[in-house]
Amino acid sequence: MSFPSPLSVSHALRARPGGAVDARSDLTPGVYEGGLKVWECSLDLVALLHSTTGRALLGGLPEPPGGRSVLELGCGHALPGIAAYATLLECCAVPPRLELCDFNAETFPQAALPNLLQALPNADLSRVACFAGDWLGLPAGEHELVVASETTYSRESCEATALLLGRHLRPGGVALVAGKRHYFGVGGGSGLFLEEAGRRGLVEGRTWVMDDGRSNIREIIEVRKAQQN
Template sequence: MEKFSFNFFGAVGSRANSDPVAYTSATEDGVTAEEVPQQQGLKVTDQPTVVTFDNEVALLKGMVTSEQAAAALAEPELQASDLVPRKYEGGFKLWEGAVDLCNFLIQQHQLTPQLLQEHSPSSSLRHKKVLELGCGHGLPGVLCHLAGAAVHYQDFNKQVITSLTIPNMRANLARLQQGACREAARFFAGDWEAVGHMMAMHGLGGYYDIILTAETIYSPESQARLLSCIKQVLQPPHGVVYVAAKSFYFGVGGSTASFADLVKADGILECKQVWKVEDGQSNKREILKLNFPEAITPYFL
């Protein structure tokens, strides 16, 4: 398997006049969010690493070293840690929950390499409006994008979006047959609460059919911010959320049980486990599904 890296400090292209307006927003405490124009994504260099999932589905991904991440964010701590609270949320690393989420989507929507290569994919994800929160590499979002969904990507750090998420998306779309048609993508950076507020203010409130997120409920504080964003942008009454996570995050306080309790106490959404990995060789992991109660459906007819 070949080593892969992105041109981390390469030139950034100028924004085309036809780009959608890139919004910015800030909460009362000054936490910011912004839309990142796709033209700010850096170019791919060398050869991507191939990640193989169920059904022989394979996606390409890049790599940013700890040293590159620390330099990009001006945070020396990143050379020794995957998380710097409120500064870096682990976006440069491919977490196992993201792999679980891809495998879950492949099985749920019966995705195959052949289907993902179709000019107009005949999958159940076609034309769905998908948001991946805390996307990092963005592979679950890329998978949905290849399957015909309109995908928006969000990460805490703009540098993750420009140096990893956008190049990953481009590398995978570049493998499509000539003339293949896929929906446009959008990219957002910033804190979840600020991003949710910005989206709600600019036409994306209650917008998404499917929200994906992996390894984002590692602490009680992160859980509350994530749920706040989800509630602002999930489309009622049939929107669904898939949360891939470790059952326990030792040392930082998060767990799938504590997140499920938070959702229940909040009272807006329902939560249940739909996937479990417990092989005795790795961390116990789960995927939780969040959805609106069926009782609200008549109000949206």
């Protein structure tokens, strides 16, 4: 499935949920990719983006004349994308742009856009774009910040995440990828993602680890695209 033209905010708000999407299910490959569930790693990423460390990281991003741009891959409820957008609004001379993509168009009217409007009721919606469909068909464009959570759950998703970061991250930009160290039974995890990222010339930065000693270890990995000489 390829991406259609950008799904406008007004169109997304009028959309009606399709019968194939079931919020009670975590994942139905090729049909529903889990966008109606709030995944725990997305909350880790939100906490980082609102922290002093996160604010300093976002404040140091390159700022082109047209303003900074944030892309969230596999956004679902779009909590990390909204957190990044809100933080950048505080430190940008020009309001940032926010692009959200998810496999299922239903996630926009049911989750992402209501969350955005609740968190930022005065947001300039002309700076927000939504894309539904296979994320490998995401239109060309580079971003200073790319965020993603729980997109590294399988070998295929690790490859796709790394490929998209290589394609859509601006040189000098930053990607923050939140996920579990191991996804048991499906083969994904942080280590495999980093292998794929390295193959595409992405440079590993800091890693924030969440380990309570009882559940699966969660991590947020920073990767960068090297500046072009």
